[in-house]
Every structure is written in C-alpha cells, then in structure tokens.
Amino acid sequence: MSGLFELFTDQHDHVRFRVLARDGAILAVSGAYPDKASAARAITQTRESAGTGLINDHCGPVAGFHPGPSGDVGNVRTKSDVMFDDIALNSESIEEALGTLAVVAGFLLASIESVALCSITLSRPKKATVRVCSARPPVDVLTGEPQPAFPLQRPEEAFVSVLGIPLLDKGAPRAVLTLWSCDSTPITGGDSRAAHSVAERVSRVLRQALRMAELRETAENLYAALEHRTAIDTAIGVIMGQNRCDHDTAYDMLLRASSTRNVKVRDLAAALLGSVSGEHRAPVHFDP
Known part of the structure; x- marks a missing residue:
C-alpha cells in the first residue's frame, strides 16, 4: 500500500490535506485552501514535484541530528522530537511530565477538528491515580505563536465521542491517552491514525519518565x-x-x-x- 493524500476541514472551515505514510504516520500537513478543488490542484502539483524536486536547504544546524557514517539522514530529529525527549529529562516529577505531555499531545492533535481536548491517565500500584487534561493550547508550543481556540465554544456543549488509546503494555502501571470530541461522528480514518501516531510518541516518553521517576x-x-x-x-x-x-x-x-x-x-x-x-x-x- 502506498502513501495517501487525505483531505480534511480545519477549525476555520478551510480545506487542508495530510500526506500519510504507509503506516499512517503524518509526513506533512498543507496550508489552508478555500475549497476542495483548490486543495486537489495543490495535491496534483505536489505529486508532480515531490518525486523530482530538488532540495533547497536553508536550515542551520539541527539539534539532535547525528548523520550516519554514509551521510544517512534517517536520524534527523524534528523540533517536536527534541521537545518530546526533553520532557522526561527536564521534569521533576511524573505529574509534571504528564502535564507537559498532555499539552504537547494537544498541539500535535490540533489538526483533528472535532477534538476539543485530550487527557492522559496513569494508574500505578500503591500510588494515587494521576490524570492530566489539556485543551488545545492557546499558544503554539513550538513557535510561541497564538493558536486558534479549540472547538468547545459554549459551556453547555458536551463531549459525545471519546477515543481511548492505551499507552503502556498490559500489566502495571497502566496509562491511556483519551481524546474528547464534541462531534458524534467517531474518530476514524486518518484522524485515528494520526492519534495513534501521537500516542506512540507519548508512550515512548512516558516509559522514560516512569523509569526516571523510579530511579x-x-x-x-x-x-x-x-x-x-x-x-x-x-x-x-x-x-x-x-x-x-x-x-x-x-x-x-x-x-x-x-x-x-x-x-x-x-x-x-x-x-x-x-x-x-x-x-x-x-x-x-x-x-x-
């Protein structure tokens, strides 16, 4: 199965598209277009240029980048990768790590229009259950730029759809990433794949944070x-x-x-x- 171009509507009713890898991981998210026809033309242009387009490098040194012996760029780490890794190192407690993870996860899931907020719940033997919840952040945690408000505009609105993704293997401790939606339509397709991709990253950092807290x-x-x-x-x-x-x-x-x-x-x-x-x-x- 090849990759996919997936159309979706953002919180401002603009049409965008995602570029998805074979495993469902999000490779890129487009800018905003006024309608599907404009987005479709952009997809066609992307298809034509992606295979033969040259790389014009305007980047400085990338934090965390360690090229392989043959110049392999498979080890390139994005800014969000570095931020995820720093969560476990810079947190003084597992509660602080979970709170930061919830904020970063909410930012990464901002492309799912119906998701109002996400929460992370951690249950450990002989310890109090920890639950942190983060609405879509008002500020982009990577750039510091203002973010549009999350979809839950009226207090009387209720969450009618929930997607829970386990973060740890069976046993103890147990943890789950929960996405809360105001839309009755289930979170499926590309949105579900995007959520599971973020959950994998959260799971990796959570295991590190738990190990450091234990030590x-x-x-x-x-x-x-x-x-x-x-x-x-x-x-x-x-x-x-x-x-x-x-x-x-x-x-x-x-x-x-x-x-x-x-x-x-x-x-x-x-x-x-x-x-x-x-x-x-x-x-x-x-x-x-």
Whole structure:
C-alpha cells in the first residue's frame, strides 16, 4: 500500500490535506485552501514535484541530528522530537511530565477538528491515580505563536465521542491517552491514525519518565536508609561504650527499648545521639 493524500476541514472551515505514510504516520500537513478543488490542484502539483524536486536547504544546524557514517539522514530529529525527549529529562516529577505531555499531545492533535481536548491517565500500584487534561493550547508550543481556540465554544456543549488509546503494555502501571470530541461522528480514518501516531510518541516518553521517576525514588529511599542506618550504628556504638558490651548485645538493648517505648528504632537512635552530643542527626558521608 502506498502513501495517501487525505483531505480534511480545519477549525476555520478551510480545506487542508495530510500526506500519510504507509503506516499512517503524518509526513506533512498543507496550508489552508478555500475549497476542495483548490486543495486537489495543490495535491496534483505536489505529486508532480515531490518525486523530482530538488532540495533547497536553508536550515542551520539541527539539534539532535547525528548523520550516519554514509551521510544517512534517517536520524534527523524534528523540533517536536527534541521537545518530546526533553520532557522526561527536564521534569521533576511524573505529574509534571504528564502535564507537559498532555499539552504537547494537544498541539500535535490540533489538526483533528472535532477534538476539543485530550487527557492522559496513569494508574500505578500503591500510588494515587494521576490524570492530566489539556485543551488545545492557546499558544503554539513550538513557535510561541497564538493558536486558534479549540472547538468547545459554549459551556453547555458536551463531549459525545471519546477515543481511548492505551499507552503502556498490559500489566502495571497502566496509562491511556483519551481524546474528547464534541462531534458524534467517531474518530476514524486518518484522524485515528494520526492519534495513534501521537500516542506512540507519548508512550515512548512516558516509559522514560516512569523509569526516571523510579530511579529518582530509589535514590531517595537509599539515601534515607543510609541516613537512618548511620544514626542506628552510631547509637549502638554509644550503648557499647556505656555498657561495655558487644555489638549484638547493644543492638538487642536498642530493640527492646524501642519496643517498650513504642518508638521506631531510628527515632530512638536519633534521640540517644541528641542526649549525648546535642545533635539529633548523625553526619552522613554520602553524596546523593
């Protein structure tokens, strides 16, 4: 199956066309035309020039472009590709990453006229469900130029059509990209393919963000464990010196005191250090 030229109407009732690859990925989106006849003539011109047209390069260095050894340009990354990759790196939390992903996804899905907004929902075991929602952004997130308002103009309008696309493989965690439409017509054809193409990119970044959040949480837990362990070991040393006993005996004494007073071992150890040195936290020689 070859690629497709697909006509559609934008939010201003102008006719445009998309150039779709065999797998449904959007290769290009045209400018606005007053009617289908004008768009059809533009498609004919595109067909005639695309195969033999020369490349006139006005680009400077492209961020993230690393040509292969034979000059292969298959590794060219667009500005939106770089932005997607930066989301996982620059977000301080998974909630922040999801919020940014929703905004960028809303921008990339702006060509689907009926979609008023999109949302991303993430469910993880033993953690609260995170749901972020972004209407079509008022500003183009790539260029900073104003964007036309999204189709939901009146508050009484209700969403009557929904398309949900899973973002992660079966299992845990689970995530879904949801497109909310005010049009009763289902999101199908090229619009559906465009949505799935964006979902694939969102999924890749989401997996990166989840992995980084997991590593960040592990590092924080390890540092906290090391800090508590240092206080406990120091307190055991104090007990050994005061009672002239071995390590195991001192540790048993600390455990019994913790159980008797119904206080966590680490808190009791910190209190013991405070009574001896005036400092309730033992210095931890570890650079997180």
